[in-house]
Amino acid sequence: MRVSPRATLTMDVREQLLEAALKVFAEAGFRGATTRRIAQEAGVNEVTLFRQFGSKEGLILEAVVRAVERLQDEDVLPQVPLDPESELLAWTQRHYDFLRQHSRLIKAAMAETQTHPDMACVGDRLGQNIKLNLRAYLTRLCAAGYCDADIDVEVAGNVLSGTVFADAMGRDVHPQCYPFSAEEAPRRYVAFLLRAIGARQAVPPENVSEAVAHHA
Amino acid sequence: MRVSPRATLTMDVREQLLEAALKVFAEAGFRGATTRRIAQEAGVNEVTLFRQFGSKEGLILEAVVRAVERLQDEDVLPQVPLDPESELLAWTQRHYDFLRQHSRLIKAAMAETQTHPDMACVGDRLGQNIKLNLRAYLTRLCAAGYCDADIDVEVAGNVLSGTVFADAMGRDVHPQCYPFSAEEAPRRYVAFLLRAIGARQAVPPENVSEAVAHHA
DNA sequence: ATCGAGAGCAAGTAGTTACTTGCTTTCATT
DNA sequence: AATGAAAGCAAGTAACTACTTGCTCTCGAT
Numbered sequence: 424m425r426v427s428p429r430a431t432l433t434m435d436v437r438e439q440l441l442e443a444a445l446k447v448f449a450e451a452g453f454r455g456a457t458t459r460r461i462a463q464e465a466g467v468n469e470v471t472l473f474r475q476f477g478s479k480e481g482l483i484l485e486a487v488v489r490a491v492e493r494l495q496d497e498d499v500l501p502q503v504p505l506d507p508e509s510e511l512l513a514w515t516q517r518h519y520d521f522l523r524q525h526s527r528l529i530k531a532a533m534a535e536t537q538t539h540p541d542m543a544c545v546g547d548r549l550g551q552n553i554k555l556n557l558r559a560y561l562t563r564l565c566a567a568g569y570c571d572a573d574i575d576v577e578v579a580g581n582v583l584s585g586t587v588f589a590d591a592m593g594r595d596v597h598p599q600c601y602p603f604s605a606e607e608a609p610r611r612y613v614a615f616l617l618r619a620i621g622a623r624q625a626v627p628p629e630n631v632s633e634a635v636a637h638h639a
Numbered sequence: 640m641r642v643s644p645r646a647t648l649t650m651d652v653r654e655q656l657l658e659a660a661l662k663v664f665a666e667a668g669f670r671g672a673t674t675r676r677i678a679q680e681a682g683v684n685e686v687t688l689f690r691q692f693g694s695k696e697g698l699i700l701e702a703v704v705r706a707v708e709r710l711q712d713e714d715v716l717p718q719v720p721l722d723p724e725s726e727l728l729a730w731t732q733r734h735y736d737f738l739r740q741h742s743r744l745i746k747a748a749m750a751e752t753q754t755h756p757d758m759a760c761v762g763d764r765l766g767q768n769i770k771l772n773l774r775a776y777l778t779r780l781c782a783a784g785y786c787d788a789d790i791d792v793e794v795a796g797n798v799l800s801g802t803v804f805a806d807a808m809g810r811d812v813h814p815q816c817y818p819f820s821a822e823e824a825p826r827r828y829v830a831f832l833l834r835a836i837g838a839r840q841a842v843p844p845e846n847v848s849e850a851v852a853h854h855a
Numbered sequence: 856a857t858c859g860a861g862a863g864c865a866a867g868t869a870g871t872t873a874c875t876t877g878c879t880t881t882c883a884t885t
Numbered sequence: 886a887a888t889g890a891a892a893g894c895a896a897g898t899a900a901c902t903a904c905t906t907g908c909t910c911t912c913g914a915t
Contacts, residue, residue: 550809689905
């Protein structure tokens with residue numbers, strides 16, 4: 424019944440277990456992810472699981488934390504904005520892909536947040552890095568005169584990240600709500616936001632005050 | 640150990656069980672919602688649960704479906720738009736409150752959608768009624784000349800509903816991402832959207848084409 | 856007064872779960 | 886060739902789970 428009996432020994436067993444745990448947890452939640460099923464999925468004896476990670480909770484937690492840490496924040500959003508459209512598009516595409524790829528995991532983790540507070544790290548990572556970095560960037564955009572000076576930056580940030588989040592969570596399960604493809608989604612969301620904040624080519628710093636006055 | 644021993648008899652037992660099942664399910668998910676815990680929460684004997692609903696699955700499903708059906712669609716959004724700002728604000732407030740009130744239930748149901756496809760009704764109800772009605776209304780707004788004629792209606796609808804959804808799901812767990820209060824959230828989201836779509840007082844029908852031409 | 860529906864209670868069943876123990880096998884290093 | 890670390894295997898434990906059975910108690914309608 425074992426698949427490729429020796430392959431499991433050459434590949435690191437811990438790695439196999441972590442991968443399997445992540446997959447099963449995303450599919451079935453914490454209680455549904457039984458040690459038997461995880462071990463089977465990993466092609467590893469169930470006892471090895473306990474010898475390596477001590478407990479089911481230890482394994483799953485390590486697997487989830489590690490997965491979320493894969494979204495490094497090699498900041499796509501530069502300190503000095505140059506091209507708002509392409510920069511925002513890069514950020515949106517990047518996070519949209521990540522959220523969509525891990526949607527099942529995120530849903531499971533969200534539901535489990537209450538009973539396993541340690542799991543909150545998933546949301547923390549996503550919430551903090553995603554939303555706060557974006558907001559800071561929008562503030563910079565604003566200050567540099569790339570958009571209307573009187574926009575609601577906090578709301579604008581939440582709008583883009585919220586739209587992307589809701590799409591990533593809902594598209595698979597409610598296709599009729601997303602009549603456009605996942606490929607063009609980021610472009611359209613960014614285009615909408617750019618228009619909403621009155622994005623334009625930068626106004627030279629000395630003219631910013633005039634531009635603001637003109638808009639008001 | 641029973642609380643108010645006779646009160647449970649006068650109040651309908653089914654009602655008690657349905658309420659308890661909903662609460663426990665929202666807290667612990669399907670597998671975590673044990674019949675023992677539900678019965679205890681309802682102040683009812685565990686056997687009664689099975690006599691009334693046949694199985695745990697039957698009970699929880701009935702409880703969840705009933706809960707979601709409480710969001711009647713007494714359409715807040717009129718067929719003929721008169722005041723976009725107040726109409727959109729009413730819609731937003733209504734759904735934002737509903738989503739926030741049931742955030743734990745929604746999270747649990749989302750996670751369980753895979754293993755219990757029957758649970759998809761929650762999302763169906765929310766997705767279909769919320770998003771599609773909103774989009775249709777925005778289309779009407781557009782046609783009546785209340786906003787820019789060339790806006791991306793599909794995206795605009797997803798933006799508002801997505802923003803509201805993400806806020807309702809994330810506010811409790813990531814307060815730092817929502818620096819404004821839940822009371823003013825709908826107002827600010829709607830204000831942002833109105834500005835994004837170039838909302839204005841209606842243009843008399845005979846002038847719509849002119850208005851469009853002028854904008855382009 | 857009788858009766859029957861419905862709820863409580865105690866006990867039990869069969870299956871699952873996380874986790875342990877004792878032993879054997881494999882395999883790279885010495 | 887010998888050793889030791891790591892993995893497999895079979896079996897077991899104690900707790901929990903959904904669900905059942907058989908009985909008693911209560912109470913409102915006849």
